[in-house]
Amino acid sequence: MRLKMHGTLSAAALGQHLGTTGEAARQQLLRLAEEGLVEARSLSAGVGRPTQQWSLTAAAQARFPDTHAALTVQLLDIVRSQLGEGALDTIIATREAETRQAYEGAVANATDLKDRVAALADLRSREGYMAEWSEQPDGTLLLIENHCPICAAATACQGFCRAELEVFRAVIGPGATVERSEHIVSGGRRCTYTITEEPAS
Template sequence: MAGISSIDLENEHACRTQADRLLLQLKVNGPQTASDLALSLKITGEAVRQQLQKLAADHLIKFQSEKKGVGRPCQRWKLTKLGEGRFSDAHSLTTVQLIQGIRESLGEGALNTILRFREEEMEVAYRTALKDAKTLSARVQRLTEIRSHEGYMAEWREEEDGTFLLIENHCPIYTAATTCQGFCRSELSLFQRCLGEDDVRIERTEHILGGSRRCTYKIWPAPHNA
């Protein structure tokens, strides 16, 4: 039986890396065409098509047809539920079991107490990290860095109207949040206090638990006379 050469191993590693990068592109940027992916990944259209076929065969991605004007519909590829599962949901099973155990043994009040304790600890850490950020844009940028470090694949941008968007492309506590939506309420309240309780407004405009592919927060300075 022939051995596996170093070239074969390098090629296998390159393919695996391309596949991972392709999945990440779909995770962060949403549905895309093959040509979009080739441009983003800086690889050939043929290489992209090969990866798409393999990932589709593994049920990690699927396409949706979009009709735009005359001509053939374009195919936009997106992650399946199995594909979404390739991105970590931190200790999901253990966390869910703990939540259910606390709720059944100690009651909803005890669970809410634990959530408040978690929120207070996070607030101390966030305020410490944000203390030197004097402007709203600096605070949003710093919060984005914190959330990315925690696994939320976060990014931010300033809009033309002066508002800011904090975008979280992944939720590492998704399974726990579906079991206890207090996590989401807690985080929105936490963001409000850390960014500026009196002079900042924040609204969640996209929510993964509501069926969106990401969570998005719109942030803007509050009117002084509000």
């Protein structure tokens, strides 16, 4: 709460806010860092040892009240009821096209399938999906998203999930198949995509 209210702080400054020592605050910060809720960066202020400045991560920010999900669902319902499914399809298609263009530009320098999947996982993580990828013993690649920041919108309109799968297929390219094997909206713990390289003809 102190970091949310006051922004980036050193352990010493946080200790002052909490009425305790800087070392006690640092121990609390280290525990929060292990949970992925805070992160530190070193800040040099002239002569002497750099100080560590602590701030909240995106995971910690998500713990604070946020009504954007309810607003998004409300807006989707208004578009659907007032303008029709066609208007909603146009919105989704426009978002899909813009996302595809941005992703294709970001992975343009990836030379092989693993590089493209790694680049895609990095893009998705930066967008809040907590994405990672791995290679299975049979050579199949998995793209795993442990969080869905648009879950409310995707639940209200499955078109978002369909569009994202199509974007992944376009970005990965014609030399591989991409299938969703786990789906948060369908009750899964995460979204998982199985990526299989097609044999050269």
